[in-house]
Amino acid sequence: MKNIKTIAFDADDTLWHNEPYFDEAQERFCQLFQDFASSQEILGAILNHQVKNLPLYGFGIKAFTLSMIETALQLTNHNISGKGIEQIMGIGKDLLLKPVELLPNVEQVLESLKGEYKLIVATKGDLKDQHRKLHDSGIGAYFHHIEVLSDKTELDYEKMLGRLDIQAKEFLMIGNSLKSDVLPILNLDGYAIHIPYRTTWEYEKIDFEIEHENFKSFANIEEILPLLK
Incomplete structure (x- = not known):
């Protein structure tokens, strides 16, 4: 060289460090929707939405948050409450505030x-x-x-x-x-x-x-x- x-x-x-923060965020999301699917199924759904959305949203926390919201809509058959959306946005905002x-x-x-x-x-x-x-x-x-x-x-x-x-x-x-x-x-x-x-x-x-x-x-x-x- x-x-x-x-x-x-x-x-x-x-x-x-970065990925552990996303892992923690996904764990929080899985806990919110544990009555709708297993953690493995939920994580797979989030990943599918992320990959599908890459051409539109790109990478990063905001794109990840939008993909979590889409996953929640899918899991709840579009019956998620406004409070539920607010909780997901809170997970995203917490990611943006993580220390470096x-x-x-x-x-x-x-x-x-x-x-x-x-x-x-x-x-x-x-x-x-x-x-x-x-x-x-x-x-x-x-x-x-x-x-x-x-x-x-x-x-x-x-x-x-x-x-x-x-x-x-x-x-x-x-x-x-x-x-x-x-x-x-x-x-x-x-x-x-x-x-x-x-x-x-x-x-x-x-x-x-x-x-x-x-x-x-x-x-x-x-x-x-x-x-x-």
């Missing part, structure tokens, strides 16, 4: 890499919420640019690299999702490092191993430093 000039970091579950907790050694890694590489954030989600989290994290000053993408397909990355005048062969993406942070970049002949988080959203899972000369995987973020220093 000696040609790397720009390093991009995914945000959620790469720089800070950095993952271990993130700031130390950024401090070590600054000045040697151009550092950017490339993440999915709601624009306002992601900017809020970056501000609250206290690490925003390490980054030259913040890119909140509507999705992370090859085309999305290609457009981002073009806007920022970055060559794929000089670009490294670091993230917790093989589907979103690794595969598209490798297909563009860039470099990717996977740092798995302890839990993964079902939508982001793949069912095959990745073998590529431009790909590395480490258990913890600090393990990237010997490769890049």
Whole structure:
């Protein structure tokens, strides 16, 4: 990776904790509607609505909240009360107010890499919420640019690299999702490092191993430093 000039970091579950908050929110939702279906059935319905709605709503907490409301309408055969809708909106609002907790050694890694590489954030989600989290994290000053993408397909990355005048062969993406942070970049002949988080959203899972000369995987973020220093 000696040609790397720009390093991009995914945000959620790469720089800070995120997925456990969604798991907690879904547990609350399941409790609200436990008389209508099993937790497994409810979680499957939420996921189906999320995937179906991605072209319309994209990613993030607001999209997730709308998908919960649609799930509730489905479960109750459209007989949910206004109070029930209010409770679901409360779950979404609580997600938007969650504190930002950095993952271990993130700031130390950024401090070590600054000045040697151009550092950017490339993440999915709601624009306002992601900017809020970056501000609250206290690490925003390490980054030259913040890119909140509507999705992370090859085309999305290609457009981002073009806007920022970055060559794929000089670009490294670091993230917790093989589907979103690794595969598209490798297909563009860039470099990717996977740092798995302890839990993964079902939508982001793949069912095959990745073998590529431009790909590395480490258990913890600090393990990237010997490769890049």
